[in-house]
Amino acid sequence: MESITIKDVARICGVGVSTVSRAINNHPDINPETKEMIMQVIKENHYVPNNSARNLKRSDARAIAILIKGISNPFFNSMIKVFEEEIQKKKYTLVLQHVDEWQDETEVALELEKEKRLRGIVFLGGFASHSEDQLKKIPVPFVLSTVSLLGEEYKNDYSFVSVNDVEESFRMTDYLIRQGHEKIAILCSSENDVSIGALRLAGYKKALESHRIPVEESRIRHMDPEVDTYSIKSGYKLTRELLDEGVDCTAIFALSDSMAIGAVRALIDAGKKVPEDISVAGFDGTEMAAYYNPAITTIRQPAEIMAKETIKLLFDSIKKKTKVQQLIFDGELVPGESVKKRK
């Protein structure tokens, strides 16, 4: 029998979840009669409080770590929320660890595993090209989430969940071309990047080539790996540089929604209208992009499904149900208001 949840208790009592929580936790700010009613319902329905505090008690050695490369990407936030819920459902503890851009996440993982006796690890973002040696040292199951691996040699050795970055980037570039844009600038990661940034740049080039449009190097704007991330600020800066150098383009494709927002704002500050004067497209499908003015045309990655599948894959590995598995999800082109068809 599935036990009832705090939400069920709240519904039965006709009160809010927070009120039930106050009753359970003996808070002073609750009407004594309401409290009595709630405790009665809890008793009758055999409700077992199931919050992380109580989970922690019995899950000392059952922790899953999420290693996040770069905190500023709002795309990750929607995934983390799902990770927390799914891991809690399994009665495991979640350890969140941020990893700096220049740090080696495999090394951080190895140390963390020793200290916290982890049962599994999720690598979120990052993860360029780690040596096989380094990856093989990790003694617990792990899944690479929203990480694309470049080398074919990795393909069958590790579990990962991602979109096809080349294809999705191709999809957006192809869309822009079909909207009449040929001079498309791209705001991408650093020149040495070998991870998702490189794959998305490859998709951009592939789309141009498929339409026989020459690739113009001045339209490819790389971030500085020392100071830039996939952030609003980087998008602003790279677009400012495009404008200052007078690079000829009718559309800008930014490899994250945050960068797209920075690009739009830089254009507005330069007295240009989006999309009337210049079109802007993003990548990720964040809430922020949908609520921006203009709403950003973007590639939506199915963040929640990807997060759920990441945890499923990880627990399948922990329970030895499966060995490694690779899940590639389709992105979706979400038209906003930031791209205009050219006649």
Next chain:
Amino acid sequence: MESITIKDVARICGVGVSTVSRAINNHPDINPETKEMIMQVIKENHYVPNNSARNLKRSDARAIAILIKGISNPFFNSMIKVFEEEIQKKKYTLVLQHVDEWQDETEVALELEKEKRLRGIVFLGGFASHSEDQLKKIPVPFVLSTVSLLGEEYKNDYSFVSVNDVEESFRMTDYLIRQGHEKIAILCSSENDVSIGALRLAGYKKALESHRIPVEESRIRHMDPEVDTYSIKSGYKLTRELLDEGVDCTAIFALSDSMAIGAVRALIDAGKKVPEDISVAGFDGTEMAAYYNPAITTIRQPAEIMAKETIKLLFDSIKKKTKVQQLIFDGELVPGESVKKRK
């Protein structure tokens, strides 16, 4: 002697930090000559790699936990970044733990402390009205960061870092009134909230009263604590409701930047212009608000300084240098493009 950092090594070698990192971590994708040069510089300058992986090794039992109420507030992100840096400087490990809106963070803290043998705790956000009993049980130093305490009885017992929420909200409301707005709607937290939301609402009322403007209940829009947070979605929803009910107002004051952005978007979707038809103000001073179109007029909380002082206060307590201390910082009204003066 202060030891040199990875950035210094990079500068001396004329390469990027990531290249130095690759050299240290024996990555395959680095030119062997570059690597040799870097290792030589490291040796000559007695550089000791100092990343979290290595820190973890020697800091088994030296962890600080940050308990975050609500992940969706981008205001916290800028603070977390600073927490990570400052805690790393002290060679402690950081444990990040998110707490659901309805959960009791003191209870989560107590369990976490037992499990991880924490040396200190930062409560970020949340923290309405916890009983003294509950707070007194926490056996390690803690600081309440960006948390306002309502009860006078708490004032001298706990360390906290915040702005004066009543005053800052007064500042913004007073500003709107001086811009010619009398009919100001406010998008705030739930009716039962006794934390920062309640304080900011009090500041709004105080400003209206100081200008002898009657407080109109229909202009006070409360979020539903079961589903809403200080998010873009909540701002959108509450503004939609204002419009649907035909509430008469010339300005909307949202108690977070995220809500302000949701409000602007709802107005745009209803065919209204911001600020020409209606003005919108926010609270927090996030990057997102500065880059929005129109840029949001807001109250900037000095996030980085507050984060630094939080850690300083915590370590002063850990080292028994000070007992409790309360630090109240001034916010700053940052005019954007979203508020128009009425004639």
